[in-house]
Amino acid sequence: xxxxxxxxxxxxxx
Amino acid sequence: xxxxxxxxxxxxxxxxxxxxxxxxxxxxxxxxxxxxxxxxxxxxxxxxxxxxxxxxxxxxxxxxxxxxxxxxxxxxxxxxxxxxxxxxxxxxxxxxxxxxxxxxxxxxxxxxxxxxxxxxxxxxxxxxxxxxxxxxxxxxxxxxxxxxxxxxxxxxxxxxxxxxxxxxxxxxxxxxxxxxxxxxxxxxxxxxxxxxxxxxxxxxxxxxxxxxxxxxxxxxxxxxxxxxxxxxxxxxxxxxxxxxxxxxxxxxxxxxx
Numbered sequence: 001x002x003x004x005x006x007x008x009x010x011x012x013x014x
Numbered sequence: 015x016x017x018x019x020x021x022x023x024x025x026x027x028x029x030x031x032x033x034x035x036x037x038x039x040x041x042x043x044x045x046x047x048x049x050x051x052x053x054x055x056x057x058x059x060x061x062x063x064x065x066x067x068x069x070x071x072x073x074x075x076x077x078x079x080x081x082x083x084x085x086x087x088x089x090x091x092x093x094x095x096x097x098x099x100x101x102x103x104x105x106x107x108x109x110x111x112x113x114x115x116x117x118x119x120x121x122x123x124x125x126x127x128x129x130x131x132x133x134x135x136x137x138x139x140x141x142x143x144x145x146x147x148x149x150x151x152x153x154x155x156x157x158x159x160x161x162x163x164x165x166x167x168x169x170x171x172x173x174x175x176x177x178x179x180x181x182x183x184x185x186x187x188x189x190x191x192x193x194x195x196x197x198x199x200x201x202x203x204x205x206x207x208x209x210x211x212x213x214x215x216x217x218x219x220x221x222x223x224x225x226x227x228x229x230x231x232x233x234x235x236x237x238x239x240x241x242x243x244x245x246x247x248x249x250x251x252x253x254x255x256x257x258x259x260x261x262x263x264x265x266x267x268x269x270x271x
Contacts, residue, residue: 002270003027003268003269004059004222005266006266007058007059007264008140010248011141011143011248011264012140012141012231014140
């Protein structure tokens, strides 16, 4: 099945 | 010294209801630009970004940038004590470990102040890059809420697909499957009832319905919602707050292994 990704995979710490 | 006076206090009550299910503790940041918040849910799958611009307040004084850590459940408890027509003022002194919410009835015959303890919260501020989205769907917020609620009684995830035909919401579960297609519909009496699809190219992404349902707690803030989609990016679900700013939710997609 599909795996849940997390936000920090896409947006980096500013 | 911080002093923010919001005549339409009900907006702040609605904002708290819109975010408190997703986020437990958060820093409210106050600057010359406005009153803002950025926070992830505890599992780091979703992110909420709030902006209330300074121009939207009747009075806005923020001498220096201030970050105030609050438990959102506690803020909500305090704001529930404000009447729906009350004017709300948020006050804090520099270096203070408390914030005061003042509620004034519209005819000034009742004035209440509630002081709340602030907390230290370690939070990471994420940089959200500007993105060109492959598709942006604008639709009535109540319709989107209804779709998310209906589909979550069938399945746990939704596939949102945008083509030139329209936007399709699909789910599957133990009892069966469901597909809801919304076609572009600009020929309605009121603009807030329209469904408008701006598509650069077709896109299809899978999301957990639990989070989308949580986002729909913002429905009372806006008649319309916009859903921005691109492959390999979190979806952005935005509710504009009239003349003041927005609540934006970002949700990381489910990705095939």
